[in-house]
Amino acid sequence: MGRVGRRQFLIATGALFAAPLAAEAQPAGKVPRIGVLAPDVPGPQSSRSIDAFRRGLRDLGYVEGQTITIEYRWAEGRTERFSDLAVELVRLKPVVIVTSGAPAVLAAKQATSTIPIVMAQINDPVGLGVVGSLARPAGNITGLANVHSELAGKQLELLKEADSKVSRVAVLWNPANPGAELILRHMRHASQAVGVTLQPVEIRDPSEIETGFAVMIRQRANALLLPPDPLFLPHGKQIVDLAAKNRLAAIYGWRELAESGGLMAYGPSIPDMFRRAATYVDKILKGAKPADLPVEQPTKFELVINMKTARALGLTIPQSMLLRADQVIQ
Structure with a gap:
């Protein structure tokens, strides 16, 4: 599909998730406009988070097309697109921009220092220099954040609990993601505590x-940990299938990948974080400044176990683990 045709397709597809959008900057006194800078593509996976955000706004009394409008920009998992898309949104003069993930947040931060930015989710914004502290963000950015140092340790522990033979854990990571190296550092520290060897595999495209999977097998990895990254989400099913083909016990940061055939998923509920992001938008629309709104952390975590995949790998998942799961797929 040509560049113009693809752009028209994305705009048309985006209409599935939002009310019709005006093309010009918002005149004074008109309906407030919210910009959303999304890392993936319009589709079933992204719709869970976007629908949760829109539902959060509805629960707060907003009606799309009447009391608010929403402009979407989709990066399609391509990190290099964020800067241009952020600039596009800023030119539309929204009252607030909602972002997800380090590349999107940093692109929005570079594009504007005045328009409020709400992070629906990001890993370690203090370590990335996005906010001064969780309690006092400073600047024009606030929202919700993961503490990946704790998350990585839990994911590795779950892998070991599901398969006691796990000893060498491959990690796909994207060096173009500004937050990836920080996440990898947390994983290395956690792997030492859990007693496994981490084997990072660099994926740029x-x-x-x-x-990358061929590299894992040559390095004799017997498990996989896939951290959330805009590059990987649109290709999640391919990664799940390759993990199954190579008989790797794998844990993912998105529940959708366990539902698509991955062994396990553990992490914060991303839809719940998007729902809570609507509360920040509401407060900002009512006059609050991002610098005065502390960054919050996820409160809802989900463990999903796919027993069909476990049986295919010859694994017996402990009953104690199944009892802790939020969803067990048979």
């Missing part, structure tokens, strides 16, 4: 995913 989706075309390298299959080659």
Whole structure:
């Protein structure tokens, strides 16, 4: 599909998730406009988070097309697109921009220092220099954040609990993601505590995913941990299938990948974080400043276990683990 055609397609597809959107900057006194800078593509996976955000706004009394409008920009998992998309949104003069993930947040931060930015989710914004502290964000950015140092340790513990033979854990990571190196550092520290060897495999482009699995096998990895990254989400099913093909016990940061055939998923509920992001938007629309709104952390975590995949791998998941799961797929 040509560049113009693809752009028209994305705009048309975006209409599935939002009311019709005006093309010009918002005149004074008109309906407030919210910008959303999304890392993935319009579709079933992204719709859970977007629907949760829109539902959060509805629960707070907002009606799309009447009391608010929403402009979406989709990066399609391509980190290099964020800067241009953030600039596009800023030109539309929204009252607030909602983002998700380090590349999107940093692109929005670079594009504006005056328009409020709400992070629906990001890993370690203090370590990335996005906010001064969780309690006092400073600047024009606030929202919700993961503490990945704790999350990585829990994910590795779950892998070991599901398969006691796990000893070498491959990690796909994207060096183009500004937050990836920080996450990898947390994982290395956690792997020492859990007693496994971490084997990072660098992926810069989706075309390298299959080659990355060949590297894992050469390095004799017997498990996989896939951290959340805009590059990987649109290709999640491919990664799940390759993990199954190579008989790797794998844990993912998105529940959708366990539902698509991955062994396990553990992490914060991203839809719940998007729902809570609506509360920040509401407060900002009512006059609050981002600098005065502390950054909050996820309160709802989900463990999903796919027993069909476990049986295919010859794994017996402990009953104690199944009892802790939020969803067990048979």
